[in-house]
Amino acid sequence: MRFVTKIILAGLVMAPVAAFAQTAPAISTTRLAPKHEEFAFEGPFGTYDRGALQRGFQVYKEVCSACHNLDHIAFHNMYEPGGPGFTEAQAKAIAAGYQIPADPNDKGETMDEKGVRLTRAGTLADHFPPPFPNEEAARANNSGALPPDLSMIVKARAGGPQYVYSIITGFSAKPPAGFKVTEGKYFNPYFEGWNISMPPPLVANAVTYSDGTKATIEQQAHDVTVFLSWASDPKMEERKRTGLGVLIFLVVLSGLLFLSYRKVWANMH
């Protein structure tokens, strides 16, 4: 029902256009309910699939990271428990593959003689560097749109992982008659308003999985959604595991307290 306001807002925006064009019955551009994709990390005992996390990281690195930040993830997170399960050496290698703006050198310079920003290799303590130096640069490279940070995206969207999965696989459907895709935008019915600035990001076999998994669009989307779910909630496995112990303790304690209660009150009724 929260979409109702959005429809009205969309309507207000669309109204002058519609009046001018004198066309088409009004189409509700409320986003569709997300697809029912199932993930192994759901449910009280669910854990992240390590294979999917590592493959998903590959998809993020080779595809998404061209435009999207991963602000809240540090390289040391990559080998921490409950995460993608890389070794510390692998995480160091991943970090070393990124260039980070360097601190001033001995002469106090941050640029070389040609005016290019000095950089250094990433270390475990660094966070993933953003693809663009600032918001303006990001917008300038994306027709004015700002690609959102992906390290919080699964938590920051109603529908969570299913929403993210639906968005990245939702480009195949043809727009219905009467709906005209805005110039420079793409049709995606899982996105509010149906016009999305992101072009279809995935192409089958655009990545080559080293574990032999076939890189269909659905497979890549599933894997990167698992990776981003972890990025949003890296303590999920620890949380659920701790929770189980806490609940067992509380159930036992409740039982003991109930018996004490019965004994104390035994002669009072």
Place this chain on the structure above:
Amino acid sequence: MSGQSSYTPRSGLSKWIDQRLPLPRFINDTMMTFPTPRNLNIWYTFGGILTFCLGVQIITGIVLAMHYVANAGMAFNSVESIMRDVNYGWLVRFIHSTGASMFFLAVYLHMFRGLYYGSYKAPRELIWIIGVLIYLLMMATAFFGYVLPWGQMSFWGATVITSLFSSIDQIVPHLGTAITTWLWGDFAVGDATLNRFFSLHYLLPFIIAGVVGLHIWALHVPGNNNPLGIDVKSPQDTVPFHPYYTVKDAFYLCLYVLLFAVFVFYAPDFFGNPDNYEPANALVTPPDIVPEWYLLPFYAMLRAIPQKLIGVLVLGGAIVTLVFIPWLDTSRVRSCRFRPLMKQFFWAFAVDCLILGYCGSQGVDAVLFGVPLIWLARLGTLYYFGYFWVLMPVIGLIETPKPLPASIAQSVLGDSATAPAE
């Protein structure tokens, strides 16, 4: 507090202390031997649960404040850092954020219990009024706290609520705007606002703790009301607080903590809004600005009134009304258990609050079965005020209560001819 102290020191040390600072005596009289009606049911365990909730919020809050940065540019990331980098930070923060909801759930059950059993009636008026004050302080604290993560809903919630004061412009031109600017410390919600909200969010819980002290002090003068709503007449009507109610409260508290833990560990974002995981952005208004669930009924009343100032007055009136309940209720008996007519209106009132909450959660133009929800909210608001200002005084006068049992002891210990079951 009241009555004669039955305390006799058991050791030389406790006698020595008691003569200089009667703290052992105080603890004994208020928490051990305190005579408590023997028929208190599950709904009377929420006082203890609420004390627990306040303690949990203060302890987790102090730890969070060690890591939180009250700065508009850093607050959001500092909360994420608590969630990701601080040892067990995720646990402390989820206990605190879920704890707010568990606190309000308990306070609502506590308040509805007071309403049902007439616990606000003489001689307990001040307990009730102090309770309303605690509730008001809780709402303010929760509101300030919700702003601190500096997400989209934090920012826009703060903007909407503080802007309510600008409606005073309609009475005294510019005064409302001046108050709003003063509250913000700026010409918009920003860094100055965040800093003062953090300061107040840290201060108010300790004021709440003090007022809770008054609440319990006032309670210990007449002692507890009870489901029968009749006075304690003889020692047979009561049992010592310890061990009878310490063990009963502990058991129900443990069940409540169990529910609490299910949310903390398995649905920590259940009460939250996804938009608040999006950093605050003054340039992007979320499509729907919704408060936390515990404020939704009041939010529905505010939106049900098309005129802003009147809407704000209705919102304030809904809470101020609670202060007058002890005198609005004209009934001679306290408990709704013996009030066949009022009992029905009470449950209708409970449903009314849920309906208002539902209306508040929906978009402003939402429609249910062809009826705009705003009309449902208006009816709900009417019933809310009608319940207190019309039904309470009138029904107390026209209703014939069922006969009251002679005593608590008789009701509990048998003689089923006169005592209702339960």
